[in-house]
Amino acid sequence: MKVFVFDAQKCNGCYSCQIACKDEHCNNSWIPYALPQPTTGQYWMRVDEQEHGAIPKVRVEYTCVPCMHCDAAPCIKAAAAAGVADAVYKRADGIVIINPEAARGMRELVTACPYRAIYYNEELDLPQKCTGCAHLLDVGELPHCVDLCATGGLRFGEEEDFLAEIAQAETLMPECDTKPRVYYLNRPHLFIAGEVWDPYSNDIVEGALVTLTDAQGKKQIVSSDDFGDFWFNQLLAGSYELEIMAKGFVPVKRTIELAESLNLGDFPLQRKD
Numbered sequence: 001m002k003v004f005v006f007d008a009q010k011c012n013g014c015y016s017c018q019i020a021c022k023d024e025h026c027n028n029s030w031i032p033y034a035l036p037q038p039t040t041g042q043y044w045m046r047v048d049e050q051e052h053g054a055i056p057k058v059r060v061e062y063t064c065v066p067c068m069h070c071d072a073a074p075c076i077k078a079a080a081a082a083g084v085a086d087a088v089y090k091r092a093d094g095i096v097i098i099n100p101e102a103a104r105g106m107r108e109l110v111t112a113c114p115y116r117a118i119y120y121n122e123e124l125d126l127p128q129k130c131t132g133c134a135h136l137l138d139v140g141e142l143p144h145c146v147d148l149c150a151t152g153g154l155r156f157g158e159e160e161d162f163l164a165e166i167a168q169a170e171t172l173m174p175e176c177d178t179k180p181r182v183y184y185l186n187r188p189h190l191f192i193a194g195e196v197w198d199p200y201s202n203d204i205v206e207g208a209l210v211t212l213t214d215a216q217g218k219k220q221i222v223s224s225d226d227f228g229d230f231w232f233n234q235l236l237a238g239s240y241e242l243e244i245m246a247k248g249f250v251p252v253k254r255t256i257e258l259a260e261s262l263n264l265g266d267f268p269l270q271r272k273d
């Protein structure tokens with residue numbers, strides 16, 4: 001069974017995967033798997049961009065979102081509920097296909113997908129989505145989007161070859177319980193950042209120990225860098241206690257309710273003497 005593995009740390013947001021999908025599927029018919037993708041309005045490989053933080057501590061997160069090729073696919077259930085069971089099916093390799101011969105007129109498939117992976121082609125009167133490039137898989141090749149990802153941000157292969165990474169990975173919208181076959185590594189989630197400085201000398205403080213404790217008591221400790229900056233990455237929303245300690249300075253404590261990435265700004269440290 002096949003899987004996609006996306007690594008947010010390796011993705012540079014180049015959009016090559018999205019363009020590759022257009023290149024492979026616009027103006028090309030890959031029957032029995034797909035009729036041509038329109039040149040506008042559809043992104044069978046969507047690159048979502050999300051900005052975190054506030055200037056000057058800002059990060060952009062890229063998330064590549066094809067069809068998840070779910071094992072418990074709502075689109076397959078919707079087709080069956082509409083009495084057209086062969087309109088969407090799962091191949092033996094795990095790839096989910098909308099049958100372009102049987103699915104005409106089935107607009108309900110668009111709303112059945114919680115990942116917004118299905119688009120409606122008005123001209124063809126047909127719901128369409130990522131095919132996993134099944135026409136390429138059938139001849140032993142990689143999906144075109146994976147083939148053109150130069151950074152290794154997007155990979156594809158047999159599930160058993162990715163087991164160690166899958167164990168560390170997450171899936172999108174787990175609350176939907178769709179059992180997706182696209183796995184995500186190193187998603188940045190939220191961050192807390194700030195800067196430590198000494199107003200007396202008007203200089204940054206390097207090497208201050210900054211401790212972040214979550215609601216379960218789990219601690220992370222970092223040192224302020226040579227710009228006085230500190231970062232805590234890959235945090236989940238919730239309550240945190242922040243403590244800054246530096247030799248010769250009065251410790252600083254702050255309670256933080258984290259709902260979105262935070263640039264806490266400057267921390268002027270008070271000298272002890």
Ligand code: SF4
Binds near residue numbers: 150
């Ligand atoms: S997954 Fe690869 S091709 Fe797609 S945006 Fe990221 S780096 Fe570019």
Ligand code: SF4
Binds near residue numbers: 066067069074114115
């Ligand atoms: S992501 Fe959407 S279109 Fe793809 S298999 Fe799951 S429900 Fe169906």
Ligand code: SF4
Binds near residue numbers: 021132145
């Ligand atoms: S696997 Fe093929 S159809 Fe799916 S997003 Fe990649 S290029 Fe597009």
